[in-house]
Amino acid sequence: MRQHHDMGGLPAGPVERQEHDYALWEKRVDALMVLLSEPQRALLRVDELRRNIEALGAAAYENMSYYERWISAIANTLLQRGVLSADELGRKLAEIEARKTAE
Amino acid sequence: MTDIHHLHPHPHPTAPDRDGPQGYYQALEIAVRELLIGKGIISADDVRRAVEAMDARTPAQGARVVARAWTNPGYKARLLADGTAAVRELGIEMATTRLIVVENAPALHNLVVCTLCSCYPRMVLGLPPDWYKSRAYRSRAVREPRAVLREFGTELPEAVELRVHDSTADMRYLVLPERPPGTEGWSEERLAALVTRDSMIGVTRCRA
Incomplete structure (x- = not known):
């Protein structure tokens, strides 16, 4: 069965020639992918990144931006590998939210 | 607080890759990065160098x-x-x-x-x-x-x-x-x- 990411050959509208300068947070997501993939760490394989992006489901392609999908897939890979735990990630997100509110 | 959007008045491209105010995914990036740095898996310098290397390409x-x-x-x-x-x-x-x-x-x-x-x-x-x-x-x-x-x-x-x-x-x-x-x-x-x-x-x- 064709999955949602497998869109080659499907009908679609005109190519909108959009471009944007990547924001720092997007470049940092990219940097995380590069660093985790480096042989001395070997904590992220390109296949894992893709599998975890595809596992986000069809709606992710419509509702999430490119690097939003990437950071989600990177976080999920690290959870699956046990590099991070859901607990510590949740605590960290709460801490960041509190920092933001305090600013 | 300075609103960075007032500093660059050109119209924003309506690209699917959003770079607006900090949302959930930006926070997720910060969280993953800080946890990895805390564990000594990467350093803040590693991230900065990787961003600079990509910018240079x-x-x-x-x-x-x-x-x-x-x-x-x-x-x-x-x-x-x-x-x-x-x-x-x-x-x-x-x-x-x-x-x-x-x-x-x-x-x-x-x-x-x-x-x-x-x-x-x-x-x-x-x-x-x-x-x-x-x-x-x-x-x-x-x-x-x-x-x-x-x-x-x-x-x-x-x-x-x-x-x-x-x-x-x-x-x-x-x-x-x-x-x-x-x-x-x-x-x-x-x-x-x-x-x-x-x-x-x-x-x-x-x-x-």
């Missing part, structure tokens, strides 16, 4: 490769035989990916896409434009490539063969565009200035 690198191939037949032969090794001669490392260079000719045009995701020769050209990652481009480049080329202003006569290359995670394609007529005797630097990113993806041609 631009289509100008690919343009140097193309201009060298246009002016040096030996280099061109090596580039077409083994792209990965030939770009290394110019200081470009492909890391874990393999580079395959496909040459345009009067009767042959090449176009690059990644239908399954967004694989792109990023070590040579830098990060891809948004449209390369778009549903429309990924879907249609393999189904009606001539129509897609027309949308980029490239009219390809029916007599010209068109090959579409679907990239994979491990194999990245770079188009070697045709050298424009009237550029005989030009220096490599002058030629490199003619080579656009889009011509190396194959959606346009180089013009003098």
